[in-house]
Amino acid sequence: MKQTTTASGYPIVPRTEVDFDLDGDIPRYWFGGDAFKSRFFDAMSTLFPEGEKFFISCVRDYKDEIVDPELQQQVKDFMRQEAQHGRVHKQFNDRLQAQGVRVDNIEAKTQKILGRIRELMPASFTLAQTAAAEHLTSIMAHSFFDRPDVFAEADPRIRAMYIWHGVEEIEHKAVAFDVLKNVAKAGYFTRAGVMLYTSVMFPLHVFLILRHMLIVDGYSFWQRAGIWARGLRWLYGWNGLFRPLMGHYLAYYKPGFHPWQDGGMGAYERWRLAYARNGGNAVEAGNEAYAGAA
Known part of the structure; x- marks a missing residue:
């Protein structure tokens, strides 16, 4: 299979045989028994199958205009990776459906919303959404x-x-960023403005789904209020999940920004080697990479 390398020097590798034993005895609250943390990531997962299809479509809009053979191959590998992400998260989401979460409704509404955006907005806007989400x-x-x-x-x-x-x-x-800049020729204000839009709409949808999940789980109003208070502090507090990301996030708004300017690759390399050493066992690779980071 032909592969190209990115500006980082690493290949884009579509890994199609990954198995995470998602049919196993995974607890409902798999994140340390914490309802908010577990359901936050569960809510994101429900958006991925339709979201990945949307990203593929938005990049494919410009596929015939790409003349650089390296970028052409990267787009193909991007599409294959995104399609595989959708399939794996679909399997994960089947667990959620069995728990009473209306994943079918969530996916149908997501498909309708994203389809409507593609009908109403220019292709450059939806490609900029894709680049923003990828960042x-x-x-x-x-x-x-x-x-x-x-x-x-x-x-x-x-x-x-x-x-x-x-x-x-x-x-x-x-x-997606390179297609947006070099093929769609979108300007700075499109890139920055759509990032602002995406930064509001994406968490809003996640929180609406998370609210539904906590209701399905049987929590009362006051119980949910306490869960939300603790959870939002975990996300946005001084020592929260997102605060260390702000510098990386704000870098996107620099006029000369490019994604390969940002982010260390040491831990990525550790996972890649562990994945090869374990014969493509993604769970073992994840355990090794995580243990090495600790």
Whole structure:
């Protein structure tokens, strides 16, 4: 299989045989028994299958205009990786459906919303959405690698799934951006403005889904209020999940920004070697990479 390397020197590798034992005995609250932390990542997972299809479509809009053979191959590998992410998260989401979460409704509404955006907005806007979302997911992935405490209490199988997803987000983090800048010829204000829009809409949708999940789980209004208070402090507090990401996030608004200017690759390299050493066992690779970061 032909592969190209990114500006980082690393290939974009579509890994199609990953298995995380998602049909196993994974607890409902797989993140240290914490309802908010578990459901926050669960809520993101429900958006991925339709979101990945949307990203593929938005990049494909410009596929015939790409003349650089390296970028052409990167786009193909990007699409294959995103399609695989959607399939794995679909399997994960089947667990949520069995718990009473209306994943079918969430996916149908997501598909309708994203389809409507593609109908109403120019292709450059939706491609800029894709580039913005790719930046957000890649900086989260870098953070997970750089801060081993983040997933210390998570079930190893789900942790491995998000680490694998993060690895591939890092590998292709510049593809949509390069198509946006070099093929779509979108300007700075499109890039920056759409990032602001995405930065509001993405967490809003995650929180609405998280609210539904906590209701499904049977928590009363006051119980949910306490869960939200603790959870939002975990996300946005001084020592929260997102504060260390702010510098990486704000870098996107620099006029001369490019995704390969940002993010260390040491932990990524550790996972890549562990994955090869373990014969493509993504759970073992995730455990090794995480232990090495601790």
